[in-house]
Structures are given as structure tokens and as C-alpha cells.
Amino acid sequence: YIDTLQSINGCDSIISQTLNIDATPVVTLGNDTAFCVGNSLILDAGAGATSYQWMSGSTSGFLQQTFTVNVTGTYYVTATIGVCSATDTINVTVIQPIFTNLTNASVCQGDSSLIFGNYQSIAGNYYDTLMAASTGCDSILVQQLIVNPNVSTNATATICNGDSILLGGAYQNTSGSYYDTLQTQAGCDSLVITLLNVTNGFTTNWADTICEGESLFVGGAFQIVTGIYYDSLQAINGCDSLVITNLLVSPKPTVIATASPSYIVAGESAQLNATGGGTYQWSPLNNLTCGTCENPVASPLETTIYTVTVDSNGCIASDTTLVEVDSEFKIPEGFSPNGDGVNDLFEIVGIAKYPNNNIIIINRWGNKVFEAAPYKSNWDGTSQFGITIGEKLPSGTYFYILDLGKENPSGKQEIKGYIYINR
Structure with a gap:
């Protein structure tokens, strides 16, 4: 095509242009379609175009005439010839399989179950496929197999000799191991092994x-x-x-306590006696020669009740005895004949009650230095015998033998002791 135009300077300007008319491409992807998962679909934009542009969502840039898809989506294609183009769209759906969970199967250990045409004995999930009429695609069936174990339990039981217990299907009365097969809650065998102990009394x-x-x-x-x-x-x-x-009843000991004599004057002693056997314990212990002897000697200074406790084979009994003391009779242990008017004489308190008494006093060598019958508490320490007759005896210890005579309540013939002269 030629056009004549007038330029700015008033002269003709001739413009020549060639026009080419390109053919418009024809693109037909067909109707929307669907197919089963695991397969693929080839989309074809048709021949004749010089270039192709495929798009699916945010993805583009595929330049071939055909495009293979395996994912659900909307697919676009633009075919171009020169400056002319055409576009078509198709929706593709990939049909997913339908999973159907069947009721779990349960067996006991050692047994099997028929699942999808095969006997299975191992716990787990098993699968099978089935054509779905609604889609024409596979439907997947799932069934879980549960294997319940057989239980073995150890137990112990104890019974007394002469008793019995139901074990192993019978009443048992002998020590040993017994077996019982029971059924668990799952319906499987449960073995109970019981160790039985029979205990004697x-x-x-x-x-x-x-x-x-x-x-x-x-x-x-x-x-x-x-x-x-x-x-x-x-x-x-x-x-x-x-x-x-084995019970033994032991008799209590028969205890008899006596004192001989039971009446004495101060300075005398009494022989205590006890019977009953076993061990002895006297009280009080004052002026007693032995607290655990059978026959101790008591020299009380005043009237005293003595108690003896006798233990015979763990059985205990006691008795008492009285020793009366004439407290008005007293023999001093010394005097001081120095002429001061105080304690100048060997004065025996209460001697006048015994008018038939007699006394002998000797020195440490056994020589008699004084004698009187009766004695009237009048000796002043002067010697009446030997080479010292009439002389004042020197300071020292002297010994006396006193007989109270028939008036002596104890019946003893003599009372012996010592006297100290202190000048």
C-alpha cells in the first residue's frame, strides 16, 4: 500500500507499506476431564501454531504442543502464529482412591485369620483393592490383624499340713508345681503355674x-x-x-526365825537362826555379823526386830524374830581415874540389878589386876594383885570377864570385853 502525504516543507512525501495477514491458530483442549491417581493425561493444543505457552496456576513456560499432567488443576494454553494467538482452558481432576477400614480381626498367638483371600498370623495392616463403581478407580480396603498373646503366669500358694487347695483340676495337698489353663479376656489361653508349699505346724x-x-x-x-x-x-x-x-508348782519355803537368847543386855550377842533352805537375807544389817548367812550373830544396842527373807527355787517367804536389849545396863569402854571428880571410876550402869555378879580384870599379859564379887562400880584403877598391888595402873587397855549371875536374862555365864584406862 502507497500513500502520498505533504511534508512540513510543502513537498510530497510518499509512504509505502507492505501488509501481511497471518492465519489465526485453532486451539481445542476438549472438555474438562478426570482420571485415576497413578495415571497421567497428555493435553494436546493442536498442530499449526508456531509457538505454545502452557500455564497451570502459578506455573508457566512449557513450550511444547503437548503437555503431560498428573495433578489436579486448571491448565491454560496459548498458541501463536505470527502476531495472532488463541487460548483454551481445561480442568483436570485426579481421582484419589477411597480407603475403607474394615473391622479389626483378632486371633490368638499361634492361630491365623483369613484376610483378603490369605491366612495371616502376623499382627499388622493388610490391604486389598476394589473397583469403585462411582469413579471407576480403585478403592483400597484396610483390615488390621491383632494377635493376642498367650499369657503364662507364675503364682505361689501356701497351705497348712492337712489342708488342700484346688489346683490343676483337683484338690492338692502335696508340695509341687501345678498347671491350670484358663481363658483371658481376649479368649486366648492363659497358663497359670502355681508352686504349692505345704507347711507343717x-x-x-x-x-x-x-x-x-x-x-x-x-x-x-x-x-x-x-x-x-x-x-x-x-x-x-x-x-x-x-x-x-510343763508346769511345776514349787512350794513356798517354810521359814522359822529364832534368836538365842532373845533377851540380852547391852554388849551381849544373840545367835540368830533361820530354816527354809535356799538363800537368806537378814535385815536390818546393823550390828549383824553376816546379812546373807543362815545363822548370823546379832549384837544390837537396842531392842530390834530382825527379818529374814528366804528364796527357795524362786519362791520367797519371810519370818521375824525379836531381840530385846536391856538398855538400862551399859558397860563403858573406858574411864579416867585422875582425881578430877569426873569419870574417875569404872562404873557399870545397871549392875545393881545383878547382886550375884562377879568380875575379873586382867592386863594385856593375862595377869589379874582386879576382882570383885559382887562388883559395885567402885574400881578406881588400882591394882589388887601381884607386884603392883596397891599401885595405880598405868594408862592402857585392860580386859574384863563379867558374870551377872543367876539374874542374867540371857542365861550366859560371862560377858567379855575391854576397858581403857586414861590417866
Whole structure:
């Protein structure tokens, strides 16, 4: 095509242009379609175009005439010839399989279950496919197999000798292992192995001793008579325990306490005596030669009641005896004949009550220095015998032998002691 135009300077301007008319491409992707998962679809934009541009969502740039798809989506294609183009669109759906979970199958260990045409004995999920009429695609069936274990349990049981227990399908009374097959909640076998112990009771023998007048609770009552008694108790293992008690009832000792003499003057002694056997314990212990002897000697300074306690085989009894002391009679241990008017004489308090008395005094060498019958508490320490006759005896210890005569309440013939002269 040629055009004549006038330019700005007033002259003609000739413009020549060639016009080419391109053909418009034809693009037909067809109707929307669907196919089963696992397959693919080839989209074809048709031949004749010089270039192609495919798009799916945000993805573009595929330049071939055909485009393979396997994902659900909307696909676009633009075909171009020269400056002319045409576009078409198609919706593609990929059909997913339908999963159907069947009821779980359950078997006991060692058994099997028919699942989808095969016998299975291992726990897990098993699958099968089935054509779905609605889609023409596969439908997947899922079934889980649960294998319940057979349970084995160990147990122990204890019974007393003479009892029995139901084990192994029968009543047992002998120690050993017994087996019982039970059914668990899942319907499988459960093996119970029971170790049975048969325990004997205990027999205990012991002896006990009580004293006459006491009692001991044995044989179901308080016993006071020597004999053998039986008690049935429950031991720590729950079985009967027989206790055999040999009971001995010991008599209490017969205790008799005496004093000879039972009446003395101060300075004299009394022989205490006890009977009954076993061990002895006297009280009070003051002025007593032995507190645990059978026959101690007592020299009380005043009237005293002595108690003896006798223990014979654990049985105890006691008795008392009285020793009366003439407290008005007293022999001094010394005097001081120095002429001061105080304690110048050997004065025996209460000697006048014994008019038939006599006394002898000797020195440490056994020589008699004084004698009187009766003695009237009048000796002043002067010698009456030997080479010292009439002389004042020197300071020192002297010894006396005093006989109170027939008036002596103890019946003793002599009282012996010492006297100290202090000048």
C-alpha cells in the first residue's frame, strides 16, 4: 500500500507499506476431564501454531504442543502464529482412591485369620483393592490383624499340713508345681503355674515354774497345779502351733526365825537362826555379823526386830524374830581415874540389878589386876594383885570377864570385853 502525504516543507512525501495477514491458530483442549491417581493425561493444543505457552496456576513456560499432567488443576494454553494467538482452558481432576477400614480381626498367638483371600498370623495392616463403581478407580480396603498373646503366669500358694487347695483340676495337698489353663479376656489361653508349699505346724515344748499360791494361764485357764498343759496357737505362717507347757508348782519355803537368847543386855550377842533352805537375807544389817548367812550373830544396842527373807527355787517367804536389849545396863569402854571428880571410876550402869555378879580384870599379859564379887562400880584403877598391888595402873587397855549371875536374862555365864584406862 502507497500513500502520498505533504511534508512540513510543502513537498510530497510518499509512504509505502507492505501488509501481511497471518492465519489465526485453532486451539481445542476438549472438555474438562478426570482420571485415576497413578495415571497421567497428555493435553494436546493442536498442530499449526508456531509457538505454545502452557500455564497451570502459578506455573508457566512449557513450550511444547503437548503437555503431560498428573495433578489436579486448571491448565491454560496459548498458541501463536505470527502476531495472532488463541487460548483454551481445561480442568483436570485426579481421582484419589477411597480407603475403607474394615473391622479389626483378632486371633490368638499361634492361630491365623483369613484376610483378603490369605491366612495371616502376623499382627499388622493388610490391604486389598476394589473397583469403585462411582469413579471407576480403585478403592483400597484396610483390615488390621491383632494377635493376642498367650499369657503364662507364675503364682505361689501356701497351705497348712492337712489342708488342700484346688489346683490343676483337683484338690492338692502335696508340695509341687501345678498347671491350670484358663481363658483371658481376649479368649486366648492363659497358663497359670502355681508352686504349692505345704507347711507343717510347730510344736514347742517349754517349762515354767510358779510358786505355791500363784497361777499361770496355760491350757485355756489359770493353772495352780503341777502338770502338762496344751495350747493351740496360730504361728506366723498361719498354721496351728502346739505349745506344750510343763508346769511345776514349787512350794513356798517354810521359814522359822529364832534368836538365842532373845533377851540380852547391852554388849551381849544373840545367835540368830533361820530354816527354809535356799538363800537368806537378814535385815536390818546393823550390828549383824553376816546379812546373807543362815545363822548370823546379832549384837544390837537396842531392842530390834530382825527379818529374814528366804528364796527357795524362786519362791520367797519371810519370818521375824525379836531381840530385846536391856538398855538400862551399859558397860563403858573406858574411864579416867585422875582425881578430877569426873569419870574417875569404872562404873557399870545397871549392875545393881545383878547382886550375884562377879568380875575379873586382867592386863594385856593375862595377869589379874582386879576382882570383885559382887562388883559395885567402885574400881578406881588400882591394882589388887601381884607386884603392883596397891599401885595405880598405868594408862592402857585392860580386859574384863563379867558374870551377872543367876539374874542374867540371857542365861550366859560371862560377858567379855575391854576397858581403857586414861590417866
